[in-house]
Amino acid sequence: MDTNREARGISRRSALKHGLLSAAMLGTHGIASGQPSPGTAKAKSVIQIWMWGGPSHLDTFDPKPGAGHDYCGALDTAIATNADGVQINGALPMLAKQADKYSIIRSMTHGINAHETASYASQTGREPGRLVFPSVGAVVSMFKGVDQGYKGVVPPYIVLTQPQGRFSEAGFLGQKHKPFATGGDPNRDPFAVEGIIFEGLTDERQRRRRKLLHMLDTLGVAMPLNSSFQRFDECEDNAYDLMFGSARRLFDLREEKKATRERYGRNTFGQSCLMARRLVEEGVPYITINYNGWDTHKRHFEIMNRKLPEMDQGMSALLEDLDQRGLLDSTIVWWIGEFGRSPKVQWKAPWNGGRGHHGACFSSVVAGGGFKGGHVVGASDARGEDVNDRPVSPRDLIGTMYGLLGIDPDGPLPNPAGLEVPVLPAVGKNKNTGGRLTEIV
Numbered sequence: 001m002d003t004n005r006e007a008r009g010i011s012r013r014s015a016l017k018h019g020l021l022s023a024a025m026l027g028t029h030g031i032a033s034g035q036p037s038p039g040t041a042k043a044k045s046v047i048q049i050w051m052w053g054g055p056s057h058l059d060t061f062d063p064k065p066g067a068g069h070d071y072c073g074a075l076d077t078a079i080a081t082n083a084d085g086v087q088i089n090g091a092l093p094m095l096a097k098q099a100d101k102y103s104i105i106r107s108m109t110h111g112i113n114a115h116e117t118a119s120y121a122s123q124t125g126r127e128p129g130r131l132v133f134p135s136v137g138a139v140v141s142m143f144k145g146v147d148q149g150y151k152g153v154v155p156p157y158i159v160l161t162q163p164q165g166r167f168s169e170a171g172f173l174g175q176k177h178k179p180f181a182t183g184g185d186p187n188r189d190p191f192a193v194e195g196i197i198f199e200g201l202t203d204e205r206q207r208r209r210r211k212l213l214h215m216l217d218t219l220g221v222a223m224p225l226n227s228s229f230q231r232f233d234e235c236e237d238n239a240y241d242l243m244f245g246s247a248r249r250l251f252d253l254r255e256e257k258k259a260t261r262e263r264y265g266r267n268t269f270g271q272s273c274l275m276a277r278r279l280v281e282e283g284v285p286y287i288t289i290n291y292n293g294w295d296t297h298k299r300h301f302e303i304m305n306r307k308l309p310e311m312d313q314g315m316s317a318l319l320e321d322l323d324q325r326g327l328l329d330s331t332i333v334w335w336i337g338e339f340g341r342s343p344k345v346q347w348k349a350p351w352n353g354g355r356g357h358h359g360a361c362f363s364s365v366v367a368g369g370g371f372k373g374g375h376v377v378g379a380s381d382a383r384g385e386d387v388n389d390r391p392v393s394p395r396d397l398i399g400t401m402y403g404l405l406g407i408d409p410d411g412p413l414p415n416p417a418g419l420e421v422p423v424l425p426a427v428g429k430n431k432n433t434g435g436r437l438t439e440i441v
Helices: 003-007 012-018 116-126 136-144 203-215 219-220 228-242 247-252 258-264 268-281 302-325 396-404
Strands: 045-051 078-080 087-089 102-109 158-160 286-289 331-334 362-367 386-389
Touching: 045 078, 045 136, 102 386, 116 136, 116 396, 136 158, 136 286, 136 386, 136 396, 158 268, 203 286, 258 268, 258 302, 268 286, 268 302, 331 396, 362 396
Parallel strands: 045 286, 045 331, 158 286
Antiparallel strands: 078 087, 102 362, 331 362
């Protein structure tokens, strides 16, 4: 038996069963790769706050207090921010104090009201079609990940904490560029990566367990030089380094000061924002915070009474902390959902004050990484139902972010299938939008 395998642990059969940090995700085998476009990239990382389900633009960054009760319900106030002339909903007082750090796009549009296709459009910049294109995170993983010199202790594309679903994030780029979803809850000490808590399980005890599992792996012993098994061994090494090596410390929020953790909010979203900041410090190119709970067809305002204070605290702390640490200039923070929610409230049963899907007009927020703060792009109409000025498509916004990351949005998108496609479709394809957001970069 190969005694060097003592340090690796679980059996190959178990690695097959659980797909533990596949070699594809960690870049242990390559595909054709592209290079960033010439020029100096302003952004090194992206933190995407994915508002899963679609947030109401009226109740967040595009308030319409004059529209009346049927549109605003109890969230009928707008407050001034620290950016001249910019107001947001009164339910977000902490974010109002950070408005000089972000810009609001109030004229996002794609006209799609189905979760799956809207998620795809908002995260790829493309309309659904025959090919499944990769999300922004997967594209950044390819251009900024392992093949381009990334040597972080965790994969280059991380999701906190659950997979986003709705569509294939990696598209035709394949498993190598799928996100690694951490699982667990960063508000729980210690943070459970992939749902496994190691409190009380010493490294020595785990080493003995791994040794025993390898002793029972008779197939691996019989075929030690099989190339497929060697790949699983590499995968296993990477997985256990993530759980017991230097990465474990990265995921341990107990190293943060109590006051810092309290500032972010002791809840899953707040601590995910804090974890995202730590991952940026580690040099991870793309982090998604999958923020659940915004699909509010029923009892919308009851849910907002819980969700908005949580979002206000966590997101404002993230912006402030990144700025104070000198990281905001090189980190894009991108807040968006698949669409907005219907401006007119559905008061009758069974909705009881709910909001439906609304892809005709919604909002997005961007900060850092080359984006200016304190600005508003575009405008919706008096009730937030349609775009009134400067329509912006997901393609326009994503293309702008790619440019700040040093990725040419008009350049070729290398892929293992050998398809000849650009990173994004031509700007002129959608004639109803205004192109890249040059006014805030």
